[in-house]
Amino acid sequence: MTRIDLLLEEMTLQEKIGQMTMSAAGFAVTGPVLAGDATEDIRAGLVGSLLNIYGAEPTHRIQRVALEQSRLGIPLFFGFDIIHGHRTIFPIPLAEAATFQPDLWERTAREAAIEAAQDGVHLTFAPMLDVTRDPRWGRMAEGPGEDPFLASVYAAAKVRGFQGSDLATTDHIAATAKHFVAYGAPTGGIDYMSADISDRSLHEVYLPPFETAVGSGVAAIMPAFHDIAGIPMTANEPLLKNWLRRHLGFSGVLISDYNAVAELIEHGVAGDVVEAAILALRAGIDIEMISTIYRRGLPEALDRALIGLEEIDASVRRILRLKEALGLFDAPFGRGGAIDAESEHAADRRRLARDVATRSIVLLSNNGLLPLSDPRRVAVVGPLANERVEMRGSWPAAGDPRDPVTLFEGLSSALPQADVVHAAGVSIEDGDWSRVDGALDICRSADVIVLCVGEAALMSGEAASRASLDLPGRQKEFAEAVLALGKPVVAVLSSGRPLTVSWLIDRAHATLATWFLGNEAGNALGDIVTGRASPSGRLPVSWPRSLGQVPIYYAQRPSGRPATQPGRYASKYIDLPTTPLFPFGYGLSYGRFVYSDLTIGNARVGRNGNIEIMVSVANEGDATAEETVFLFIRDVVASVARPRMELKGFSKIELPPGGRGILALVLPVSALQFPGRDFNPVLEPGAFEVLVGPCADRQKLVSANVTVSDDPVQGRGP
Numbered sequence: 001m002t003r004i005d006l007l008l009e010e011m012t013l014q015e016k017i018g019q020m021t022m023s024a025a026g027f028a029v030t031g032p033v034l035a036g037d038a039t040e041d042i043r044a045g046l047v048g049s050l051l052n053i054y055g056a057e058p059t060h061r062i063q064r065v066a067l068e069q070s071r072l073g074i075p076l077f078f079g080f081d082i083i084h085g086h087r088t089i090f091p092i093p094l095a096e097a098a099t100f101q102p103d104l105w106e107r108t109a110r111e112a113a114i115e116a117a118q119d120g121v122h123l124t125f126a127p128m129l130d131v132t133r134d135p136r137w138g139r140m141a142e143g144p145g146e147d148p149f150l151a152s153v154y155a156a157a158k159v160r161g162f163q164g165s166d167l168a169t170t171d172h173i174a175a176t177a178k179h180f181v182a183y184g185a186p187t188g189g190i191d192y193m194s195a196d197i198s199d200r201s202l203h204e205v206y207l208p209p210f211e212t213a214v215g216s217g218v219a220a221i222m223p224a225f226h227d228i229a230g231i232p233m234t235a236n237e238p239l240l241k242n243w244l245r246r247h248l249g250f251s252g253v254l255i256s257d258y259n260a261v262a263e264l265i266e267h268g269v270a271g272d273v274v275e276a277a278i279l280a281l282r283a284g285i286d287i288e289m290i291s292t293i294y295r296r297g298l299p300e301a302l303d304r305a306l307i308g309l310e311e312i313d314a315s316v317r318r319i320l321r322l323k324e325a326l327g328l329f330d331a332p333f334g335r336g337g338a339i340d341a342e343s344e345h346a347a348d349r350r351r352l353a354r355d356v357a358t359r360s361i362v363l364l365s366n367n368g369l370l371p372l373s374d375p376r377r378v379a380v381v382g383p384l385a386n387e388r389v390e391m392r393g394s395w396p397a398a399g400d401p402r403d404p405v406t407l408f409e410g411l412s413s414a415l416p417q418a419d420v421v422h423a424a425g426v427s428i429e430d431g432d433w434s435r436v437d438g439a440l441d442i443c444r445s446a447d448v449i450v451l452c453v454g455e456a457a458l459m460s461g462e463a464a465s466r467a468s469l470d471l472p473g474r475q476k477e478f479a480e481a482v483l484a485l486g487k488p489v490v491a492v493l494s495s496g497r498p499l500t501v502s503w504l505i506d507r508a509h510a511t512l513a514t515w516f517l518g519n520e521a522g523n524a525l526g527d528i529v530t531g532r533a534s535p536s537g538r539l540p541v542s543w544p545r546s547l548g549q550v551p552i553y554y555a556q557r558p559s560g561r562p563a564t565q566p567g568r569y570a571s572k573y574i575d576l577p578t579t580p581l582f583p584f585g586y587g588l589s590y591g592r593f594v595y596s597d598l599t600i601g602n603a604r605v606g607r608n609g610n611i612e613i614m615v616s617v618a619n620e621g622d623a624t625a626e627e628t629v630f631l632f633i634r635d636v637v638a639s640v641a642r643p644r645m646e647l648k649g650f651s652k653i654e655l656p657p658g659g660r661g662i663l664a665l666v667l668p669v670s671a672l673q674f675p676g677r678d679f680n681p682v683l684e685p686g687a688f689e690v691l692v693g694p695c696a697d698r699q700k701l702v703s704a705n706v707t708v709s710d711d712p713v714q715g716r717g718p
Ligand code: GLC
Pocket: 030, 031, 051, 081, 125, 178, 257, 258, 462
């Protein structure tokens, strides 16, 4: 008999349901319902875990209540939303995705885990893996963008970083892949709304990152709030029990989202707490976050033989196994030690935060103004110019609002020889025009103007869908007044999503997408503006010209009447190009890269072989710069229509001016599989196009053809 078997034998039904109930402490509020003090419930064995708590003292104090004052002394675990850093706030995930650097994604998760563990936290509700193509949806900010391959690489890196190889090591924390699944495709871009998507999109776009997370050993998964085709994810037995558990073999813990079990009643699929409890348990929800439907509904469901005790025991077993894996039974106070804020390691962490922030910045346009060349007087204006708290973006965890370096502060320290002055001009949202003249005055006497506009941090993230992608408030009027001065203007966009600001990009001398960069925001901007670093960020989402193009993404399936077809009868708008303003993967640098000599080592390859790709990249610019080289494929003819392009790899190359490099890429033929008509993976022989280049714009890619054959193929094997 294992420790868990013995415990299960001892536990009353109430204590079992207690382990399935997660309450909240008040260190953060992340939902519409507040839980109140859980101490008495913990003492009575009615709660098995808490969210929104951190700090060695408070976590140890409440842990002692569970260990010493409850009947069985089962330790609690503590969860928190550590989405992009715990105390050290890194760029928001959408920004970090723009680095296209899995090593950085892993390192920031690793550092967040170290800081969180020091604060007594055992589990994070991250990584968020929701692919989305709809920038109206505020939670685009929290995820890795529009592409399933990118999201899958991100998933593996984050799980590795948070969890390491042994959850019991007390400077790692459990990860939670969320929000399962297709949460990023809500009707109207409105958070929590239905995702009416095809099974094909489900299998090709939304499920793959979760499959990778499970394959990476993620400890927990959080189903999303919404329904898919009328079945709320919290009660979605086909996807939770059949696909996740049976098909993928996921043996970790399913934690509901905040109050989501109770919301099954609001969804209209449960008439009362008993029905809601049965639906969630049947679907395999192990832990109910915040609501107490299990506590109120499961006993009656059991009495009426509507469920079996073995279903409850299965969930409790998984929960106890997670606590055991975290080392909680042997070292319940193992996490929660001294904060290393003054250590050399913490200094390294701040340097990492700056490096990631610098690499997250995407240069959208530049007429040569950047990098600046020794300006005498710089006016830093706009509502985001000297904002500190906003730089953290959504989900700032335990980040100290005093920590972020503002854009103005960063520019001031990066340009010590210049006279750098600041004025907000207008607010982010309100219509106050009283400060505009003062701001324009400092612009008139400046050599260059840095115009910092965009969104407030909480205009993206949860419950922050926007029906417009324009600049809020009177920022556009202010920007136009600044542009009308005729001075060189660097536009700096702070946002959790692409913004429809073509009018600004067309008229500014340079435009930078800086997202929300976290604690080192200002220093990162200073690195780019001064040329201390060449911009290397690349767009993880397509950047629309207009809201009318949304949802917009590069991996579209072909139409029978492609936009390129001459004449009226083609897939296009009559009032706008169908292409995005900037495609997925787009970003300028201070170099100028040219691709040539794409060669395929083996034009015919067997289904167990590798496609060997070589491409020459040259930097014809006059500054050292880093290029992200993307590898796309097109399956020319298949049993189901395939996207015009699919990302299958990316890598970086840094070259000095005049430098040239040969990049060798190896693509296993197995990577050409796709969900067949029955959604099982299938690899179909035939012609494929390999496309390599700087972004998902076919005109910028070099391409070559390769044939996958079932016939015996000469040449190198696997
Ligand atoms: C929120 C979010 C989820 C978060 C959870 C706990 O509603 O949807 O991402 O992890 O509640 O804060």
